[in-house]
Amino acid sequence: xxxxxxxxxxxxxxxxxxxxxxxxxxxxxxxxxxxxxxxxxxxxxxxxxxxxxxxxxxxxxxxxxxxxxxxxxxxxxxxxxxxxxxxxxxxxxxxxxxxxxxxxxxxxxxxxxxxxxxxxxxxxxxxxxxxxxxxxxxxxxxxxxxxxxxxxxxxxxxxxxxxxxxxxxxxxxxxxxxxxxxxxxxxxxxxxxxxxxxxxxxxxxxxxxxxxxxxxxxxxxxxxxxxxxxxxxxxxxxxxxxxxxxxxxxxxxxxxxxxxxxxxxxxxxxxxxxxxxxxxxxxxxxxxxxxxxxxxxxxxxxxxxxxxxxxxxxxx
Numbered sequence: 245x246x247x248x249x250x251x252x253x254x255x256x257x258x259x260x261x262x263x264x265x266x267x268x269x270x271x272x273x274x275x276x277x278x279x280x281x282x283x284x285x286x287x288x289x290x291x292x293x294x295x296x297x298x299x300x301x302x303x304x305x306x307x308x309x310x311x312x313x314x315x316x317x318x319x320x321x322x323x324x325x326x327x328x329x330x331x332x333x334x335x336x337x338x339x340x341x342x343x344x345x346x347x348x349x350x351x352x353x354x355x356x357x358x359x360x361x362x363x364x365x366x367x368x369x370x371x372x373x374x375x376x377x378x379x380x381x382x383x384x385x386x387x388x389x390x391x392x393x394x395x396x397x398x399x400x401x402x403x404x405x406x407x408x409x410x411x412x413x414x415x416x417x418x419x420x421x422x423x424x425x426x427x428x429x430x431x432x433x434x435x436x437x438x439x440x441x442x443x444x445x446x447x448x449x450x451x452x453x454x455x456x457x458x459x460x461x462x463x464x465x466x467x468x469x470x471x472x473x474x475x476x477x478x479x480x481x482x483x484x485x486x487x488x489x490x491x492x493x494x495x496x497x498x499x500x501x502x503x504x505x506x507x508x509x510x511x512x513x514x515x516x517x518x519x520x521x522x523x524x525x526x527x528x529x530x531x532x533x534x535x536x537x538x539x540x541x542x543x544x545x546x547x548x549x550x551x552x553x554x555x556x557x558x559x560x
Contacts, residue, residue: 250335250460253283255318259456262287262313262437266410267398268429272319275431278465281334284315284436286388288343288454296341296364303347303360312402312411314390316435320463323432328469329393331423331434332462333479336386338441340367342455344529351450352509353528361525365453367441372483374441374453377526379560382442382534383483388459389413389438389452396428402437407473413452415443420479426471434463446537446552448509449528486557487536492519495540496550504550505537512552520559534558 254276261273276282288294291310294302323329345362348354367374373381390402392409405412409425417423425434439457481487494515496507512535516527534554541549 251281253460254280255282257282257284257315257318259285259287259315262315263317263435264310264313264402265399266392266395266402266408267400268394268396268433269398270317270394270433272317272431272433275319275321276463277321279462281460281462282318284459284461286315286437286439286457286459287313288456289389289438289451290454294343294362298343298362298364300360300362303345303362306347312390312438314392314402314435314437317394317433318435318463319431319433320465321431323427323465324430325428326470327427328466328471329425329427329432329434330464330466331391331425332464333387333417333419333421333423334462335419335460336388336439337369337458338367338386338439339456340369341365342367342441342453343451344449344453344533345451346449346525346528347451352446352448352506357525357528361529363529367455376530376533377522380530380558381560382558383486384442385415385418385482386439386441386457387415387418388436388457389440391417391423391436392434393425393427394429394433409474411438412474413443413447415440415445416478416481417476418479418482422477424466424469424471424475426473436461442533444531444533444535444537446505447532448535448537449532451532453533486555490556491553492556493551493553497547499546499548501539501548501550504548508537508550508552512554516554
């Protein structure tokens with residue numbers, strides 16, 4: 245997805261230039277000046293273990309020690325602790341396929357979906373949608389789930405996010421958005437990965453439509469901006485009319501946000517089965533890539549509300 249005409253990047257970070265932990269001890273693969281463009285060429289989050297021909301049986305051989313790798317790090321000249329690295333997200337180009345999986349032991353309803361399932365989705369370059377299940381087409385809006393700088397100390401797993409960024413899985417960080425990351429070590433040392441062709445807010449089953457991704461970004465050191473955690477300026481949602489149009493919503497209500505989120509998701513899965521004939525696993529995977537999970541109310545103690553929204557426009 246292209247937000248603007250993208251000039252030729254200063255450097256290209258290859259697929260094999262990656263690492264598996266956020267750690268200031270990881271040496272940079274390249275250095276750039278403030279304001280330069282960088283192209284990251286990233287494998288999918290499985291680090292190439294899953295392919296366009298993979299099936300559910302392949303999940304049994306998935307080595308979790310190799311997943312969620314990030315490409316880089318790239319050192320930005322002049323970046324010092326206390327500065328901010330401005331990351332202008334210019335372009336994301338996904339592959340012609342992607343995978344979504346419910347991996348045993350992982351996901352918001354892991355206990356209720358103990359059996360794994362892997363689904364391959366065909367993606368057409370430049371297309372606005374992809375057929376996820378027969379008669380159900382989800383909007384495509386590619387981005388990278390992993391964007392971060394080196395933390396002050398490490399090593400740290402690439403799976404949970406933190407104040408340095410990392411695995412934020414924020415679907416609004418599409419082309420045209422600008423991410424601001426606090427700098428903790430000289431050079432900032434930014435890395436990216438975990439390409440998503442699309443995702444719902446929450447990524448509830450633990451995966452989006454995972455896909456190899458080529459990402460182009462502009463890196464600028466900001467001496468005038470001092471942050472404690474990531475902030476971003478979101479580009480307009482290319483599918484705003486769909487995602488904010490007619491939707492079916494299910495509420496989860498209770499004194500714990502995680503419990504309420506699970507309840508909202510359970511009720512969405514039930515609705516997708518009742519109204520659209522989806523099996524529970526089909527509904528779970530669809531919810532991860534197309535349903536938005538949001539906090540609707542958090543002040544009226546002791547109970548809070550988390551709502552799952554499913555856009556009706558995905559049903560052909």
